[in-house]
Amino acid sequence: MDFLNALALITNYILLPGFTYGSQLALGALGVTLIYAVLRFSNFAHGELMSFGAMICILFTWLGQSYGINFGVLPTALIFLPIAIGFTALYCFIIEKFVFAYYRRKKSDPIIFLIASIGVMFFTAGLIRFIIGPSDQNFNDGVRFIFNVREFKAFTGLDEGFGLKTSQAITILTTILLCSILFVFLNKTRTGKSMRAFSDNEDLALLSGIDPNKVVLLTWVIAGGLATFAGVLYGLDKIYKPFIFLQMLLPIFSAAIVGGVGNPIGAVVGGYVIALSELFVTFAYRKVLAYLLPESMEPSGMMQFLSTDYKFAVSFIILVIVLIVRPTGIFRGKTI
Amino acid sequence: MFLSAENMLGGYGETTILNDCSISVKKGEIAVIVGPNGAGKSTAMKAIFGMLDLRAGNIIFDGKDISDLKPQERVKSGMGFVPQTHNVFTSMTVMENLEIGGFTNQENLSKNISEVFKLFPVLEEKQKQLVGELSGGQRQQVAVGRALMTNPKLLMLDEPTAGVSPLVVKELFEKIISIARTGIAILMVEQNARQALEIADNGFVLVQGENKYTDKGSKLLSNKEVRKAFLGG
Numbered sequence: 001m002d003f004l005n006a007l008a009l010i011t012n013y014i015l016l017p018g019f020t021y022g023s024q025l026a027l028g029a030l031g032v033t034l035i036y037a038v039l040r041f042s043n044f045a046h047g048e049l050m051s052f053g054a055m056i057c058i059l060f061t062w063l064g065q066s067y068g069i070n071f072g073v074l075p076t077a078l079i080f081l082p083i084a085i086g087f088t089a090l091y092c093f094i095i096e097k098f099v100f101a102y103y104r105r106k107k108s109d110p111i112i113f114l115i116a117s118i119g120v121m122f123f124t125a126g127l128i129r130f131i132i133g134p135s136d137q138n139f140n141d142g143v144r145f146i147f148n149v150r151e152f153k154a155f156t157g158l159d160e161g162f163g164l165k166t167s168q169a170i171t172i173l174t175t176i177l178l179c180s181i182l183f184v185f186l187n188k189t190r191t192g193k194s195m196r197a198f199s200d201n202e203d204l205a206l207l208s209g210i211d212p213n214k215v216v217l218l219t220w221v222i223a224g225g226l227a228t229f230a231g232v233l234y235g236l237d238k239i240y241k242p243f244i245f246l247q248m249l250l251p252i253f254s255a256a257i258v259g260g261v262g263n264p265i266g267a268v269v270g271g272y273v274i275a276l277s278e279l280f281v282t283f284a285y286r287k288v289l290a291y292l293l294p295e296s297m298e299p300s301g302m303m304q305f306l307s308t309d310y311k312f313a314v315s316f317i318i319l320v321i322v323l324i325v326r327p328t329g330i331f332r333g334k335t336i
Numbered sequence: 337m338f339l340s341a342e343n344m345l346g347g348y349g350e351t352t353i354l355n356d357c358s359i360s361v362k363k364g365e366i367a368v369i370v371g372p373n374g375a376g377k378s379t380a381m382k383a384i385f386g387m388l389d390l391r392a393g394n395i396i397f398d399g400k401d402i403s404d405l406k407p408q409e410r411v412k413s414g415m416g417f418v419p420q421t422h423n424v425f426t427s428m429t430v431m432e433n434l435e436i437g438g439f440t441n442q443e444n445l446s447k448n449i450s451e452v453f454k455l456f457p458v459l460e461e462k463q464k465q466l467v468g469e470l471s472g473g474q475r476q477q478v479a480v481g482r483a484l485m486t487n488p489k490l491l492m493l494d495e496p497t498a499g500v501s502p503l504v505v506k507e508l509f510e511k512i513i514s515i516a517r518t519g520i521a522i523l524m525v526e527q528n529a530r531q532a533l534e535i536a537d538n539g540f541v542l543v544q545g546e547n548k549y550t551d552k553g554s555k556l557l558s559n560k561e562v563r564k565a566f567l568g569g
Contacts, residue, residue: 193428197428199427207407207411210436
């Protein structure tokens with residue numbers, strides 16, 4: 001019984017939030033890793049692309065709500081996700097045409113692309129502040145919980161319990177679905193294989209008749225779509241905060257690098273590694289230990305490794321360890 | 337002549353590497369370019385494939401002047417090219433390499449794949465393996481197989497036996513002969529000059545970007561001067 005209580009606590013405070021946050025990071029890292037593998041640069045604007053996608057989705061959600069559109073128990077925002085993806089893909093298309101295409105023609109070094117992407121990041125952040133303003137927006141409607149802690153306790157008779165938020169279930173399920181689709185696309189379809197070939201050996205891909213422009217645009221569309229999903233799901237789960245996306249770049253890049261940059265499976269695994277470690281390291285284990293240890297050994301302190309203020313340091317530490325011990329990441333990175 | 341590159345003059349930037357160099361191949365025949373290091377062998381082949389801007393000279397292929405076409409367009413018009421390095425997709429399987437090779441030739445895909453497998457039976461066994469995990473000789477087979485997927489009328493090989501063990505070199509040359517028997521013209525740059533000339537119908541000995549000797553492969557092999565200067569006696 002005590003063991004189950006401890007497990008319920010850990011599920012409620014670490015596992016569920018960890019897998020949710022991990023899914024959001026995984027979707028973000030997938031976009032970063034795809035751009036790195038195919039277009040060969042680290043796209044620092046990716047966080048703002050997530051923000052941009054979420055913003056478009058929020059604007060359309062408001063518009064829809066003003067016409068009385070809703071999605072029943074599910075958040076209305078999900079209806080407008082496809083439109084938001086379309087706009088974000090279009091935005092990616094525009095920055096590719098007006099910024100990156102120039103450097104691609106000049107065959108610039110990846111570092112120049114990276115610096116250009118920082119410019120795009122600031123520009124996009126400014127654009128977002130102009131359109132939706134700097135303040136937080138809560139756009140999550142529908143039913144908040146599939147079951148909450150109280151219902152769980154009543155159902156199981158345990159002293160502790162966990163609740164499953166609708167947004168958590170949606171995030172985790174959507175991520176599983178999207179990753180499966182992406183992997184099938186990359187490994188089984190002709191277009192997906194042409195993207196992998198382009199990523200592996202650009203010159204040989206050209207000789208085989210693969211159109212580089214198509215591959216580049218397709219990569220942007222996929223990265224933009226993934227970014228929109230990540231941004232909207234993060235906003236539904238927590239809140240939409242324009243400022244948070246700059247901070248999220250660090251865990252997202254950590255996830256991509258820890259997993260092995262350029263490797264999609266690595267990006268997903270990296271996302272969960274980073275998210276779960278953040279929570280495991282900053283969680284206060286006092287109550288859990290009280291259930292597991294005999295009464296005489298009950299801890300008096302918080303039993304916390306690190307204060308939650310240091311949450312972002314965790315991704316840094318993991319990043320540094322991985323770069324020292326295994327620079328190519330958990331899965332060998334570099335190509336898709 | 338099926339391919340004739342006439343009086344090519346060019347190089348990288350200001351330097352001149354090819355100096356009035358001419359190369360030609362007939363259908364179903366093997367032509368080999370040999371010569372000392374820095375003679376412009378690979379450069380001559382790159383020029384024929386359109387990877388080098390020529391200052392003078394023409395490239396006539398299949399009766400058409402293709403001097404102004406880009407490499408990709410030359411592939412479409414029937415040239416196949418196997419570069420010396422980076423000639424396979426290492427992170428993809430053997431099968432996927434062939435599929436990408438036939439990217440623009442979908443209607444003949446399965447037929448071409450089975451023909452490549454007939455030519456290189458070992459690739460059929462290893463079709464699901466990543467090319468990065470194969471041996472040097474097997475990789476070269478994948479590289480040649482990939483180039484054959486477009487049904488080229490001329491196959492150009494840039495040092496196909498570089499980094500391949502001597503035992504496998506012989507086998508690879510035999511495969512190249514059987515490709516030529518199917519009516520494909522083959523143009524090859526080779527370091528293994530003696531072995532290459534043995535299988536060649538025609539040989540071109542280049543020195544400093546110029547045609548020094550041009551003759552039948554067997555005649556070059558028996559030519560005293562050629563033997564002394566390029567074949568080690």
